[in-house]
Amino acid sequence: MSESVSVPEREGSVEVRHAFFGRLRRRSVAILFVLPAALTLLAITIFPLIYELRLVFMSWELTTNAPPKFVGLQNLITVLFKDERFWASMRVTATLIVFGVAIQLALGTGLALLLNRLGRWRTSLVSLFLIPVMIAPVVAGFQFRMIYHDQFGPLNYLIEQVTFGHWRGFAWIADPKVALFSILMTDVWQWTPFLMLIVLAGLQSIPQELYEAAEVDGASSWQTFWRITAPLLLPVIVIGILIRAMDSFKLFDIIYLVTGGGPGNVTETISFYTYLQGFKFFSLGYTAAMAFIQLIVITVIAQIFLRFQKRGRGEI
Amino acid sequence: MRRMSSFQKLITVVVLVAALVFFMFPVVWMFLTSFKTEAEYFSYPPVFIPEDFSFRNYFNAMAFPPDGRGGIQGLRDSLIIASATTVVSVLIGSLAAYSLSRFKTGGENFSFWILSTRMFPPVAAALPLFLIFKEIKLLDSHLALIIANTVFSLPFVIWLLKGFFDELPTELEEAALIDGCSHWGAFARVALPLVTPGLVATALFSFIFAWNEFMFALLLTRRNVRTLTIIVPSLVGGHEILWGEIAAIGMVAIIPGILLALLLQRYLVRGLTMGAVKG
Numbered sequence: 001m002s003e004s005v006s007v008p009e010r011e012g013s014v015e016v017r018h019a020f021f022g023r024l025r026r027r028s029v030a031i032l033f034v035l036p037a038a039l040t041l042l043a044i045t046i047f048p049l050i051y052e053l054r055l056v057f058m059s060w061e062l063t064t065n066a067p068p069k070f071v072g073l074q075n076l077i078t079v080l081f082k083d084e085r086f087w088a089s090m091r092v093t094a095t096l097i098v099f100g101v102a103i104q105l106a107l108g109t110g111l112a113l114l115l116n117r118l119g120r121w122r123t124s125l126v127s128l129f130l131i132p133v134m135i136a137p138v139v140a141g142f143q144f145r146m147i148y149h150d151q152f153g154p155l156n157y158l159i160e161q162v163t164f165g166h167w168r169g170f171a172w173i174a175d176p177k178v179a180l181f182s183i184l185m186t187d188v189w190q191w192t193p194f195l196m197l198i199v200l201a202g203l204q205s206i207p208q209e210l211y212e213a214a215e216v217d218g219a220s221s222w223q224t225f226w227r228i229t230a231p232l233l234l235p236v237i238v239i240g241i242l243i244r245a246m247d248s249f250k251l252f253d254i255i256y257l258v259t260g261g262g263p264g265n266v267t268e269t270i271s272f273y274t275y276l277q278g279f280k281f282f283s284l285g286y287t288a289a290m291a292f293i294q295l296i297v298i299t300v301i302a303q304i305f306l307r308f309q310k311r312g313r314g315e316i
Numbered sequence: 317m318r319r320m321s322s323f324q325k326l327i328t329v330v331v332l333v334a335a336l337v338f339f340m341f342p343v344v345w346m347f348l349t350s351f352k353t354e355a356e357y358f359s360y361p362p363v364f365i366p367e368d369f370s371f372r373n374y375f376n377a378m379a380f381p382p383d384g385r386g387g388i389q390g391l392r393d394s395l396i397i398a399s400a401t402t403v404v405s406v407l408i409g410s411l412a413a414y415s416l417s418r419f420k421t422g423g424e425n426f427s428f429w430i431l432s433t434r435m436f437p438p439v440a441a442a443l444p445l446f447l448i449f450k451e452i453k454l455l456d457s458h459l460a461l462i463i464a465n466t467v468f469s470l471p472f473v474i475w476l477l478k479g480f481f482d483e484l485p486t487e488l489e490e491a492a493l494i495d496g497c498s499h500w501g502a503f504a505r506v507a508l509p510l511v512t513p514g515l516v517a518t519a520l521f522s523f524i525f526a527w528n529e530f531m532f533a534l535l536l537t538r539r540n541v542r543t544l545t546i547i548v549p550s551l552v553g554g555h556e557i558l559w560g561e562i563a564a565i566g567m568v569a570i571i572p573g574i575l576l577a578l579l580l581q582r583y584l585v586r587g588l589t590m591g592a593v594k595g
Binding site: 047055140141146151201288292295301 | 335341342343346359360364409411419421424428430438441444447463466471500503544552562573576577585588592593594
């Protein structure tokens with residue numbers, strides 16, 4: 001009697017212990033697997049960040065040989081309230097984000113709608129369109145430097161031909177009135193296919209039955225677009241816009257190659273200005289302060305992006 | 317889809333062809349320039365088709381000053397850095413991705429923290445990395461760029477692979493565990509082989525991002541290490557631009573990108589959105 005009771009008890013405790021150690025092993029395996037990546041990321045993001053945060057409150061000019069000095073909030077105050085060039089570069093960046101993403105979205109959506117109607121040619125065409133996205137921005141910048149060249153470039157030649165020699169085009173890079181536009185078009189060239197790709201993926205994920213039902217109900221194609229296509233595309237489009245906004249905020253390579261921030265500083269983005277402060281003027285504390293401000297802006301956009309991704313999972 | 321009228325078809329074709337010309341032209345122009353002589357690329361009206369397609373610009377570019385091996389060095393350094401970054405981030409990234417997918421390690425917030433490190437502005441990371449690398453005498457080495465690129469590659473790899481593991485049914489691994497397989501065995505011998513296509517796609521994306529990277533290469537190197545993305549702008553500017561030679565280097569620099577755009581068709585959407593949109 002006593003045995004028959006104790007045996008299942010013992011078995012039970014063995015099971016419990018087994019499950020306990022099983023779970024422990026699972027947990028330790030789980031953590032062990034993550035550890036190398038987590039440590040790497042910690043070491044090369046958090047550590048430099050702390051280092052940089054310390055710099056924010058220092059004045060450290062490499063050019064003067066003076067030792068680093070604690071200055072409190074001085075750097076941040078100067079950047080935010082006294083540095084007009086900082087705000088100018090913020091305006092340039094904002095212009096590029098707003099107009100760049102808007103044009104890319106409009107063109108990309110248009111192309112995606114056309115491609116979506118295509119049959120077997122679609123995949124090969126999409127791949128060809130995607131080439132600009134996959135090539136190095138510096139090389140793209142070089143291509144446009146040739147195209148924009150005011151004497152030998154094909155763009156001004158084309159303009160001259162189209163206007164029958166009445167107009168010989170612009171000095172696309174040297175003219176302060178159009179330089180920013182030239183940068184914008186380079187960015188549009190490189191990234192429109194990206195938004196096209198995303199919108200196309202969104203279009204293809206819309207169930208065909210919805211369109212069939214709309215047709216049965218006698219909806220016009222205009223109604224179908226605004227009542228079915230547009231609302232279902234919205235989440236995908238928002239993700240695309242946010243990714244592009246974050247990337248445009250960091251725009252550097254094209255500026256470096258095409259205009260170098262000039263003429264004057266009409267095409268100087270915030271990334272480019274930070275680079276100048278840090279690696280041309282060597283004001284380390286000041287650079288750190290600007291870097292942190294950018295970090296905050298990016299974090300805000302990234303949070304919105306992550307929020308969207310958390311919510312949108314499974315829906316797309 | 318509704319059937320198109322022939323008019324609509326015509327419009328579609330015309331617009332798509334125009335768009336194709338627009339998006340291909342800069343690449344084609346660089347391709348043509350890479351075969352032109354100086355007299356051809358400095359001429360007005362511009363010469364479109366070079367007289368002969370000789371590879372002289374390519375040979376010149378490979379043996380550029382300062383030390384007579386400009387292009388070769390760029391090719392070598394770009395290959396070393398992009399390959400090493402890819403290997404490192406796929407090795408440790410696949411482990412982490414598996415753990416995040418199967419054990420939900422650290423919960424959703426931990427996964428999102430990893431993803432957010434990807435969005436870091438490189439210019440903000442460049443200054444502290446520069447000072448730290450200077451301190452430990454790592455500036456101007458391959459290792460410095462491999463480390464810097466891994467920061468941006470690793471979150472991408474983890475996040476993308478996590479998506480592939482998420483889609484894999486767990487039954488096979490459970491069966492392997494019951495048969496006495498260790499967790500490591502279930503990962504390495506069961507799960508990993510099953511996500512091979514995803515793994516390859518992820519590795520190729522990681523490679524191309526490191527290959528195309530410019531800012532770290534610009535800031536963390538001097539003479540010893542010069543990637544292809546560094547050589548292109550270093551030859552632009554000044555009064556004399558060697559367009560033919562730069563175009564040749566540019567062509568070499570974009571070949572992997574073009575190949576991948578054609579090869580990775582199925583994974584482009586996922587790779588370029590870090591899995592935020594499933595293609």
